[in-house]
Amino acid sequence: MGILRAVRFKDQAFQLREDAILNAATSTLAAKGFDLMTMDDVALAVGISKPSLYKHFKSKDDLVGEAMIRLIDGALVYLEQIPAELSPVERLRDLLAWALRVRLGGGLPLMPSTSAQVRTMLTSNLRYIRRVLKLNGVLEKIVQDAKARGELRPELPDTVILFSYYARTCDPTVDYLRMYAKMGDEEIVEHLLGVFFRGVCPST
């Protein structure tokens, strides 16, 4: 039992460090992007040496994959906790607002628009794909409910709505507005939601 507890402690410390690594990777990724993020960057941010990283993650791709998986899991958790009173489209709006706030707070975009290499790397990560498909399933259901209630334009295919929705989580408009328009975070979120749901033209 003493041994068991020691093992537990060790595992706990190991787990804590792993979280610290993932946090560092996430913020570095958000700041510099995949290619400019080096394993040295992450090791330095965590305060350990590069080879120690490789005790936790067998490659850079693996590390980034885990960070993305954790993010998707965060979205799934957030979705479950949204008040049931909200209508489908209100739920979509709420989740997107959450994702944009995460990003504005230095987190990752939910979907990596980035480079072809990142996409290739992620699409060969089966665990990541499983999570994405799960999230996609949940969102597809919400979109269909919203359509059935007339909350979404019926002539738009579900795929168009869903993919446009995902793309908003990595929309560079966020960065442009912050950098060049000096706009506050909440204002940015509101405008992005407004443009996505209502468009830029007046609803005559």
Add this chain to the structure above:
Amino acid sequence: MGILRAVRFKDQAFQLREDAILNAATSTLAAKGFDLMTMDDVALAVGISKPSLYKHFKSKDDLVGEAMIRLIDGALVYLEQIPAELSPVERLRDLLAWALRVRLGGGLPLMPSTSAQVRTMLTSNLRYIRRVLKLNGVLEKIVQDAKARGELRPELPDTVILFSYYARTCDPTVDYLRMYAKMGDEEIVEHLLGVFFRGVCPST
């Protein structure tokens, strides 16, 4: 005069090769992105050797910068040629449709959402910045005209409209729809325009 003509011929050949290099760089960039595109790729595609590339462009950054400049110039030329009868918002729609078709045809996104390094590289390219500012000036004017006519929602700041507009030219929705929804190019363009101008919700 014989000499002059010889020089002219040489210049012409030089110019032709330069165009070929820019074409190769453009399509390689569109296909693989900045970091995965190597100078060897471009040299191979053009059919010359790598050092010859450096006779035309002094660095990879320079080459990519010129490709982007040529793209912006293309947009400016296209804008000038749009029929004057079109209303401001119809002009915005027409130009965006053009940009999306260029991209679907294997060209570059007008604005590089890509990585931080690309943005850093381009923002330190004065000639590129000048072109972008020029294009931005023209588009800002069109947006203001459209607003004055009530063709755009008046409560949206110009910056929100403009930056959202730019972001649509590098919207990954395009790629998602092509890859996963097997949608035709024209249909993709129509849907993207529809979502941008009218939103996903019905205009009650």
Add this chain to the structure above:
DNA sequence: GTCTATAGCTGGATAGAC
């Protein structure tokens, strides 16, 4: 101006001591 060959560097990944 074109090539072959190579310098020089960066960054992912690992060997081996402790």
Add this chain to the structure above:
DNA sequence: GTCTATCCAGCTATAGAC
């Protein structure tokens, strides 16, 4: 499990022959 030191691949960029 952690570190120091290092390997090695791949890439940009250039030297130098023709």
